[in-house]
Amino acid sequence: MLEKHSLELISFDICPYVQRSVILLKRKQVAFKLTFIDLENTPSWFNEISPLGKVPLLLVRKQETDQPIVLFESAAINEYIDAVTEPALRPHDPLERAHESAWIAVSSDLLMGLYTVMMSKDFQEVEEAESNLWDTLIHVEKQVNGGSSFSSRGFSLVDAAFAPFFMRMMMLKRLRSHENWLAMPKILSWARALLALPEVRESVVPQFKARYLEMLRAHESTVLLEID
Structure with missing residues (x-):
């Protein structure tokens, strides 16, 4: 389901919450980009797309040239990753x-x-x-x-x-x-x-x-x- 999608995680370098998603992506051997920002001096583009002003974010592009869909909150991010990659880890029940x-x-x-x-x-x-x-x-x-x-x-x-x-x-x-x-x-x-x-x-x-x-x-x- 992720054949043409590109994934980019946004966070800072020792964030425990983005680490959850990195673990999952590596576990499933899914390609992704990891971009670190300075939380003391957040870039303007981050402030524009982060509704809570927090990390991590996952930017999902269906095509490289598309505007990204922004996901936030690590639990929601990992639920999405699991839903669109194999094997599914969440139980069916x-x-x-x-x-x-x-x-x-x-x-x-x-x-x-x-x-x-x-x-x-x-x-x-x-x-x-x-x-x-x-x-x-x-x-x-x-x-x-x-x-x-x-x-x-x-x-x-x-x-x-x-x-x-x-x-x-x-x-x-x-x-x-x-x-x-x-x-x-x-x-x-x-x-x-x-x-x-x-x-x-x-x-x-x-x-x-x-x-x-x-x-x-x-x-x-x-x-x-x-x-x-």
Whole structure:
């Protein structure tokens, strides 16, 4: 269905949300262009086409000379990619699809909580956000099938959504080595399996860690020295 379509993702270089789409496109071996912008100085063309002023965007052109159709919000972008490429990863059953969409929303909430842990200057705020992360992960543990993917059906959009969260979480030593993992063996096994996938390893820029540390320094992060 994408024979003549061109896909261009717009984001910044260490965005976890665009990473979800990069993972999916690489998983499905779909050609795409990735364009990075400076969020501190967004180009005028971006402001004109982004209704929320946020990334990622997916520009879909049916022909190279066509004006693009602009998709936004990573969940919607990945649903479109999955719908027009093979093999389809979303389940056919409406209830199962809704169930997966709900857990993708949980992954977004976890990413926001982790952002607070990583970027806040307030020790109490970091502590509260970290506690909330573990509380949410307890619920995730009950849903994971115990293998290398969220669902027993295999790799899904839920896996693509959670992988950027796990990648960043495992960079922080105290989270990576926390005793709470003893009560969450299924998530830990799942996270390790996801992070070993080529499409996940190759979904970030080569200088990802250096750029992430740069962002932590800019925010005067309290956890900067715990990143390895």
